[in-house]
Amino acid sequence: xxxxxRRILAGAFVLTLVAAACGSDSSSSSSTDAPTSxxxxxxxxxxxxxxxxxxxxxxxxxxxxxxxxxxxxxxxxWQAGFQEANPDATVEYxxxxxxxxxxxxxxxxxxxxxxxxxxxDEEYTASIDRCxxxxxxxxxxxxxxxxxxxxxxxxxxxxxxxxxxxVIAGIFANTITKWNDPAIAxxxxxxxxxxxxxNPVHRSDDSGTTKNFxxxxxxxxxxxxxxxxxxxWDTDGPGGGEGAPQTxxxxxxxxxxxxxxxxxxxxxxxxxxxxxxxxxGDFVAYSPEAAAKIVDSxxxxxxxxxxxxxxxVNRTPDTADTYPIALVSYHIVCLQYDSQEKVxxxxxxxxYVGSDAGQAAAAAAAGSAxxxxxxxxxxxxxxxxxxxxx
Amino acid sequence: MTxxxxxxxxxxxxxxxxxxxxxxxxxxxxxxxxxxxxxLVTLAAVALFLFVEAWPTxxxxxxxxxxxxxxxxxxxxxxxxxxxxLALLMALPLAVGVALFISHYAPKRIAVTLGxxxxxxxxxxxxxxxxxxxxxxxxxxxxxxxxxxxxxLGFLPFFAGPASTxxxxxxxxxxxxxxxxxxxxxxxxxxVFLQTPRLHEEASLALGATKWEMIQQAVLxxxxxxxxxxxxxxxxxxLGETMAVAIILSPANIITVNVISxxxxxxxxANIALKxxxxxxxxxNRLIATGLVLFFVTFVVNALARxxxxxxxxxxxx
Numbered sequence: 001x002x003x004x005x006r007r008i009l010a011g012a013f014v015l016t017l018v019a020a021a022c023g024s025d026s027s028s029s030s031s032t033d034a035p036t037s038x039x040x041x042x043x044x045x046x047x048x049x050x051x052x053x054x055x056x057x058x059x060x061x062x063x064x065x066x067x068x069x070x071x072x073x074x075x076x077x078w079q080a081g082f083q084e085a086n087p088d089a090t091v092e093y094x095x096x097x098x099x100x101x102x103x104x105x106x107x108x109x110x111x112x113x114x115x116x117x118x119x120x121d122e123e124y125t126a127s128i129d130r131c132x133x134x135x136x137x138x139x140x141x142x143x144x145x146x147x148x149x150x151x152x153x154x155x156x157x158x159x160x161x162x163x164x165x166x167v168i169a170g171i172f173a174n175t176i177t178k179w180n181d182p183a184i185a186x187x188x189x190x191x192x193x194x195x196x197x198x199n200p201v202h203r204s205d206d207s208g209t210t211k212n213f214x215x216x217x218x219x220x221x222x223x224x225x226x227x228x229x230x231x232x233w234d235t236d237g238p239g240g241g242e243g244a245p246q247t248x249x250x251x252x253x254x255x256x257x258x259x260x261x262x263x264x265x266x267x268x269x270x271x272x273x274x275x276x277x278x279x280x281g282d283f284v285a286y287s288p289e290a291a292a293k294i295v296d297s298x299x300x301x302x303x304x305x306x307x308x309x310x311x312x313v314n315r316t317p318d319t320a321d322t323y324p325i326a327l328v329s330y331h332i333v334c335l336q337y338d339s340q341e342k343v344x345x346x347x348x349x350x351x352y353v354g355s356d357a358g359q360a361a362a363a364a365a366a367g368s369a370x371x372x373x374x375x376x377x378x379x380x381x382x383x384x385x386x387x388x389x390x
Numbered sequence: 391m392t393x394x395x396x397x398x399x400x401x402x403x404x405x406x407x408x409x410x411x412x413x414x415x416x417x418x419x420x421x422x423x424x425x426x427x428x429x430l431v432t433l434a435a436v437a438l439f440l441f442v443e444a445w446p447t448x449x450x451x452x453x454x455x456x457x458x459x460x461x462x463x464x465x466x467x468x469x470x471x472x473x474x475x476l477a478l479l480m481a482l483p484l485a486v487g488v489a490l491f492i493s494h495y496a497p498k499r500i501a502v503t504l505g506x507x508x509x510x511x512x513x514x515x516x517x518x519x520x521x522x523x524x525x526x527x528x529x530x531x532x533x534x535x536x537x538x539x540x541x542x543l544g545f546l547p548f549f550a551g552p553a554s555t556x557x558x559x560x561x562x563x564x565x566x567x568x569x570x571x572x573x574x575x576x577x578x579x580x581x582v583f584l585q586t587p588r589l590h591e592e593a594s595l596a597l598g599a600t601k602w603e604m605i606q607q608a609v610l611x612x613x614x615x616x617x618x619x620x621x622x623x624x625x626x627x628x629l630g631e632t633m634a635v636a637i638i639l640s641p642a643n644i645i646t647v648n649v650i651s652x653x654x655x656x657x658x659x660a661n662i663a664l665k666x667x668x669x670x671x672x673x674x675n676r677l678i679a680t681g682l683v684l685f686f687v688t689f690v691v692n693a694l695a696r697x698x699x700x701x702x703x704x705x706x707x708x
Contacts, residue, residue, distance in 0.1 A: 069667065097667025099674070116668075199555055199652070204641050206668035232665060232673075234643040234656070236456055242556060242640040242652040245664055249637070256529060257555030 059348045060088030061341050067093075067101020067114030068329050070208055070265070071143050075114065077365035082352050091349055098208055098329075105137075105332060106130050111346060113332040115139075116208020118310040124303065132389030133336030138308040140379050142353050143329040143362060144369040146291035147213055150272035151261040152254050153179065155194050160285065162187045164278035165220035165316075171261060172200045172217065173225055174240040179259060187278070194259075201253045201262035202233045204243030212313070212327040213263045219315035220324065263325070266291075267367020282320035290323035292369035297322055300378075305335060307382040309375075326369065336389040343388050350383045437685065444679035450672055463680050468645045469655030470684065473560060473635065474628035476649070477567035482621050485572050489579035489617075494605060505580065512573035520637035523566035524558065528638065531565075532557030536650045547647050554652040558640040561649040566634050571624030578623065582616030583609050615699040622695030629688055635660035658684040 065075075072095040079091045096104070098115040105113035106126045118139040119127060127137035149168065151161060163171075167183050170176035176183055180193040203210045214237070215229035230236040234243060242260070244253040247268045254260040254272060266274065266286050276283040284290055297317045301310040315324045333350060337343045352358045359370035371379065447459055455462070488508065492501045532554055540551035590608040599607060610617075641656030641664075648654075656664075658680045665677055 097669075099668050099670030100666075103670055103674075197552070204636075204639075204656075205664035208668070231668065234641050235462065239642055239644065240653065242554070242558065243642065244558065244640060245636055252524070253556050253558065253640075256532075256557070259555065 058086050058088070059341075059344045060086065061345050062090045062092065063112070063342075063345045063349055064110045065091065065093045065101075065112040065114060065331075066096050066104050066110045067332075068098045068116045068208060069095035070098075070116055070145060070327060070329050071095070071114045071366075073267075073366035074143055074362035074368055077361040078349075078353050078358055081357060081361045082349055085352070086348065089345060089348070097206075099206075102332065111333075111337075111342060112350075114143075114329060115332055116327060116329045117211065118308075118330055119332060127332075127334070131334035131336055132338035133334075135305050135335035137332050137334050138303065138305060138382055139310045139330040139332055140350060140354065140382060141295060141309055141311055141328050141371070141375070142331050142350075142358075142379070143327075143366075144292055144295060144371065145327045145329065145366065146266040146286045146288060146323055146369055147209055147216075147263050147325040147327055148266035148269050148274035148286045149261060149263055149277070149325070150251065150254050150269040150274050152258050152272065153194060153196070154258065156191055156273070159191050161191070161273070161275045162278065162283040163275045165217065166224050168275075168277070169217040169221035169225035171198055172202070172241065173227070173238045174200070175224065187283075196259035199257050199260040200241040201244055201250050201257075201260050202237070202241050203245070203247075203250060204234065205245050206231045208327055208329065209247065209263065209265065213325060215313065216315045216325045265327070265367070277323065277325060279316075279322060279324055280318055280320045284320055284323050286323045286325070288363060288367065288369040290321060291326040292372055293317070293322040294324060294326050295328065295375050296372050305385075307335065307385050309379055309382060333383075333386065335385060336387055338389050340388050343386055347383055347386050350386070351380060354379045354383060440678060440682040440685055443675055444682045446672060446675040447679040450675075454672055455676070459676065459679060462676065463658075463683055465643055465645045465655040466658045466661050466680055467683060467687070469560075469641075470629055470657040470659070470687065472647070472655065473564055473567060473639075473657050474625050476560070476564035477571055477628045478621060478625050480564065480568035481572045481575055481624060482617075484568075485575035485620070485624075486579055486617060488572075488576045489583055490605060490609070492576075492580050493583035494601070494609065505577075508573050508576045510573075511569070512577070516570060516631055517633040517637070519566050519570050520634035523562055523634060523638045527565060528557030528559075528562045530557075531559075531562055536561075539650055548649050550648045551651055553650050554640065556640070556652070558638055558652060559650050560639065560654040563635050563638045563654075564649070566638060567628045567631055570631065570634065571628050574627065575617070575620040575624045578620030579613060579617045582613040586612045619695055619699040622691060622698075625691055625695075626688055629657075629691065630659050630684065631657075632659040632663045636663045 072093070075091075075093045075095070079093065082091055083089060093114065094101075094110075095114075098113075098117060101110070101113040102115050102119065102123060104110050106123060108130055119137060124136055128134060131137055149163065153161070163184070164187055167176060167187065170183060177198055179196045179198055185191075185193055208231075210233055211229055211231045214225070214227065214233075217225035218228050227237055242253055242257070244250045244262075247265045250262040250264045251269055251272065254262040254264075255270075261275070274286055276285045278284075294313060294317065295311055297319075298314040299312045301312055302308050303310065310330075311328055313326075313328060317324055331350060331353065333346055337346060353362075354371070354376055356370075356376075359368075359376070362368045363370050488504070492505050492508075496504060536551075536553035536557065536559070539549040540553040543549040544551055586609045590612060591604055594604040594608045595601075635657050639654050639656060639660060640652040641661070642653040643655075644653055645655055646653060662677050662681055666674070669677060
């Protein structure tokens, strides 16, 4: 019941906004700040006038974001770290989900969005209206989370299961149904595989994890996985298998049923063993470092402003040191806001998130893969360009 | 026979005294009217919201989704009704039995205590039922009941299998739903059974009926409409139940009567809860359109319940 209620509330909220001040795109009005103004009001007086491009200076006020729940754990670490450095600043984040986050952001209800997928073309167009100035919003890939393939086969205790992309796709597309299938045995000559039926577990809710995982299968084994990168598994996927809600549900379902295999945020799989994945003729076990390499080996799409950092993830890396199944989650921010206070806040927070400290905090709290130095430098450069609309 | 001391609602009416002012009467009348109107306005607002938000789905470009709205909602609608019906099937006989026990068999003290516990069951949040279902019930059923059903009754389409290894099946969901709707049906049935006119019961006994025959001849016919009202209220709750189903059920996009496999049709409410957070654009409209369908189904069920309840020979209504 929670979500529809939220939707109604969001609708009512948008109505209020429209009623309060029409034309949220005009830079003179403070309507986009409406949700925060009451909070920020108390601290505005104490605000130090920071100059443009001075992210290290202390900032104050309230920054409001909403979006992907995948980032929720990391966001808590970022909020704590940021507020420690800026005691007068508050960051609020509502993990309503990627779609809801982008929608609320585009409606002007939040200052930034967290999203497991970058803005779509029409959403970018909408962002030009939503943001001050005429530059629209950009995507910053701040959160990379490796997706592991946990499995439940007690007879293989202590051993590592190797799976090629074709086998993984075959399992989830229901063409490989037994654990002792010759295709699996071929990659695991040293293991005695049981004659158990495979129970592939997928997410029953819409999830960025599903989208990234199916994107991986459709890129690395297109002949076997013919369903493309999908989000709702039950309507767009191959059917079969077991559906479970949330990461915790998938992990619980894998733990409960012998012969199960699932895909889940690597930091959440607990004691379950995770399969090593075939890359460039070898097998790679997941690790944050190996997963972070995926951004380096992927193509960047910059968008009209040249500052956007959308990643077209390359799921078939050439080198066997890259773990190819990872979720890339973005922060979506405007390039221009209508007040200096907001610009300072957004820049300071996004700088922190993209910094070594911010990435380390997320890695510690959520098991994410820290961005490599090169990507980090590029992302920070984009954050530097955020400014007040003329 | 034993009559508990639970007062049937509304027998404590205080006769208005001569001094009661007309003004107070009018103010209270106005407040009541306002409350009544508010309910209607709220309902209309919800219906309007659903209509407006659902509308874009029907005008959408067919290429937008993999399937038409009808084929999208059909398994969900089936799942919703299937799960609720199964729950009702399990809960109704049990609830009537418990209600009869409380009203006509149990010693007074036991009846009161038991009634209290049944009411307490209604106060448990549905998410707790869901967690209980997934953590306790599902493993038990999947380990001992489902394999047995598949082996011995597998020729029936309901138990065709393959049996789920984690127990996240339609049957588990239906059992949890049944437990959830049990208190409401029991409470209402108990109240009507207690209101059976003593004369009916005594007449039946005087004609030589045993206690069970008396219940068949006097209590059940009198309570029929009340039991049906209670059942429909329970059904309404089961139709709209969200969290417990979302947690327990392993959903797939199919229509099947198989209740022990991990391929189950989802329910509308659970599907909305699962899909809504990550949906955007037209997908949201489509989800709300399924909500509209559920709204109508619930409406029809309630209207039906009212018809049946009013057509009975008793004056007692839930």
